[in-house]
């Protein structure tokens with residue numbers, strides 16, 4: 001297991017893991033995720049963030065520490081920026097191995113140390129602006145960034161090196177392998193990470209975009225030379241890329257890109273026939289779109305594109321006098337993940353009397369959407385329906401272009 005020097009006295013160790021789901025819901029079996037921890041060696045040694053207890057994550061980190069002559073017993077301070085168990089699942093075993101190590105987190109973080117791990121001794125609560133002197137010039141500062149991702153979250157700042165240890169902020173899905181720094185990856189690899197950054201943001205942080213913007217504002221006073229998140233690439237060369245990317249992601253909560261995300265379901269092809277007509281209209285206006293069929297495709301990917309887009313096209317049939325159930329789940333997640341401020345068209349076929357429209361319109365009430373009038377039809381769309389649907393597609397596209 002390699003260890004990655006950020007400087008002569010700061011090291012990144014990471015575990016690549018690929019459980020089926022992140023947070024038990026977001027699929028990462030293909031992409032995996034990196035759990036990054038950072039060692040700072042002054043006169044005292046600090047470890048910033050830990051790992052989960054997924055598969056062999058902790059073994060990977062312990063093995064990396066060993067390669068620079070460190071064991072868990074050598075860690076004087078364990079700094080927990082954030083208590084979600086992807087960064088702390090190993091804490092119970094760590095504490096058993098090294099009970100003298102002082103655990104540092106925010107007041108709310110310490111409360112979770114107690115409730116999640118039953119540890120109540122050797123803990124120190126810090127608040128915004130507090131510092132910890134490790135010696136040899138490393139005076140760490142702690143800045144609270146509540147709700148990026150949980151209320152207790154903070155970042156750790158080492159002014160001497162200019163490294164910002166940002167935990168979930170600036171993170172991404174995707175395994176790192178034997179490289180961690182941005183200048184070590186190809187353009188193709190960066191393109192893949194960019195997609196996984198957006199998906200990570202939409203799945204994990206989209207509900208908290210106003211808090212992300214507050215955190216970004218706070219970071220402006222720091223002369224950052226390296227962004228060191230606890231998931232994904234460590235940015236030491238083109239760090240403005242990830243800072244700008246997060247600023248853009250946060251802004252999508254107010255206004256998305258001039259593109260449309262199509263989310264559709266169809267039981268027997270009747271809704272699909274109407275959808276094809278709307279898409280013809282969108283294409284005539286030249287607006288880019290992505291397309292996702294539900295439930296074939298996981299909602300994690302739907303969220304990423306939907307969060308990014310200014311426009312949504314939702315096609316679903318009526319099912320038992322209500323919304324098609326997999327699409328009802330998508331709409332519910334849109335609400336939970338604050339997929340707000342979109343221009344939206346919903347269409348769909350019904351058999352007898354419909355019902356999806358009524359349930360849908362109630363469900364989207366909190367979403368602050370600019371909704372075009374829904375279009376529904378009985379059975380297979382007639383020629384007049386297809387012409388009307390095509391015009392609906394043009395109308396949606398024109399509004400998105402003008403947004």
Ligand code: FEO
Pocket residue numbers: 082084086087149150167168231
């Ligand atoms: Fe990476 Fe919110 O935990």
